[in-house]
Amino acid sequence: MPAGSDELTNTMTNTATSFTGKVKRPGENGEQILEPRSVKIEAKGLNFYYGDNQALFDVNMTVPERAVTAFIGPSGCGKSTFLRTMNRMNDIIEGTRHTGQVLLEDHDINGPGVDVVALRKRVGMVFQKSTPFPKSIFDNIAYGPRVAGINDREKLAHIVEESLKRAALWKEVQNRLKDSAMGLSGGQQQRLCIARALATDPEVLLMDEPASALDPASTSRIEDLIFELKENYTIVIVTHNMQQAARVSDFTAFFYEGRLIEVGDTDTLFRNPTEKQTQDYITGRFG
Numbered sequence: 001m002p003a004g005s006d007e008l009t010n011t012m013t014n015t016a017t018s019f020t021g022k023v024k025r026p027g028e029n030g031e032q033i034l035e036p037r038s039v040k041i042e043a044k045g046l047n048f049y050y051g052d053n054q055a056l057f058d059v060n061m062t063v064p065e066r067a068v069t070a071f072i073g074p075s076g077c078g079k080s081t082f083l084r085t086m087n088r089m090n091d092i093i094e095g096t097r098h099t100g101q102v103l104l105e106d107h108d109i110n111g112p113g114v115d116v117v118a119l120r121k122r123v124g125m126v127f128q129k130s131t132p133f134p135k136s137i138f139d140n141i142a143y144g145p146r147v148a149g150i151n152d153r154e155k156l157a158h159i160v161e162e163s164l165k166r167a168a169l170w171k172e173v174q175n176r177l178k179d180s181a182m183g184l185s186g187g188q189q190q191r192l193c194i195a196r197a198l199a200t201d202p203e204v205l206l207m208d209e210p211a212s213a214l215d216p217a218s219t220s221r222i223e224d225l226i227f228e229l230k231e232n233y234t235i236v237i238v239t240h241n242m243q244q245a246a247r248v249s250d251f252t253a254f255f256y257e258g259r260l261i262e263v264g265d266t267d268t269l270f271r272n273p274t275e276k277q278t279q280d281y282i283t284g285r286f287g
Contacts, residue, residue: 040065040204040234041086045100048081050093055081057258058100063204063251068226068235070249070266072242073281078258079238083206086236087123088116104204121148124197128209130189132181132196137173140181140192144200159199167195168225187218194225198233205229207237211244223248242282246270254278 041063048056056078063069063086071079084090085102088109101108109119121144133140141160150156160177164170169191173184181192190210197205207226211219226235226248239245245252246266253263254277262269262278273279 038065039063040105041236042103042106043082043085043100044103046082046085046102047099048078048085048090049097051095055258056085056098059260061253061260061263063234063236065203065234066230066232067250068230068237068248069251069253070245071236071238071253071255072240072245073255073261075240077255079253079255080208082255083208083236083238084125086204086206087120087125089120089125091116121200122202123204123206124200124202125206126190126193126197126208126210128212130186130193130213132184132189132192134180134182136178137181137184137192138177141196141199144196148200163195163199164192166198166229167191168221168228169195185218187214187221190214190218190222191225194222202233204234204236207235209238209240212240219244242270254281256281 039062043059043061046056046059047054059078059082071083073079081090085098086104086109090096090098098110102110104119104123108114133143135143138157138160141163142156145156145159150159161170161174164173169188172188173179173192181189184192194205194210211222214222223244226237229235230250237245237249249266251263252266252269254261254269254273254275256277262273262275264274269278270282273282
């Protein structure tokens with residue numbers, strides 16, 4: 001299980017804000033038990049700009065730990081931009097800026113002294129298009145740990161095996177670790193990328209439409225994997241597929257034109273949204 005790290009800043013403590021949301025867990029007799037979750041990530045008054053173009057407007061929301069939170073909304077609504085603020089991937093785009101805060105366990109990830117490499121180790125990311133390195137399956141998974149200074153072959157082998165098992169890929173590739181990752185199918189490549197992200201032992205896993213380019217069978221495997229991973233990881237997923245959001249997420253946030261319109265537990269938001277814009281979107285009146 002991922003553990004807290006003191007690498008983000010030299011003054012970090014492992015505190016978390018109280019969260020009133022609850023996550024459904026199966027009980028001993030199959031009944032659904034609601035368990036409270038603490039806040040893992042929080043946005044406070046977040047505004048984001050690409051040059052002179054404002055992409056996010058005063059976003060305030062919390063992401064609970066060890067649960068799946070889905071971002072939905074039409075193309076260009078800001079959901080992927082908001083996702084990338086959580087591990088500062090937007091930093092690589094020239095001319096971007098923000099106001100407000102993004103907190104990881106109460107600490108501003110954009111504050112002074114933040115080690116971005118350490119942040120991205122804690123907050124991993126899986127992109128829409130699978131991006132395996134042109135290396136062996138083993139070297140793809142071992143890449144992150146090696147960057148972190150782990151070079152012991154036995155330890156690397158253990159990390160590779162455990163990461164592939166967590167990504168439900170080990171049985172399919174255990175005898176092919178020296179083969180090129182480029183020879184895997186599309187669904188396998190995406191699970192490989194998930195395993196590569198897990199190899200650095202993150203606490204949070206960000207997924208930007210991870211199944212949009214996959215066939216239905218591969219999509220189903222990714223969704224099953226997401227459900228399994230939330231036992232140990234905080235997962236945030238961007239999806240255009242509302243049925244997917246309903247299937248895999250505990251909480252859903254609806255964005256429109258850079259604004260967070262509504263956020264709540266997934267069942268309530270889809271069955272009884274409080275905002276007309278949310279209802280219009282999920283019923284297909286626009287999208």
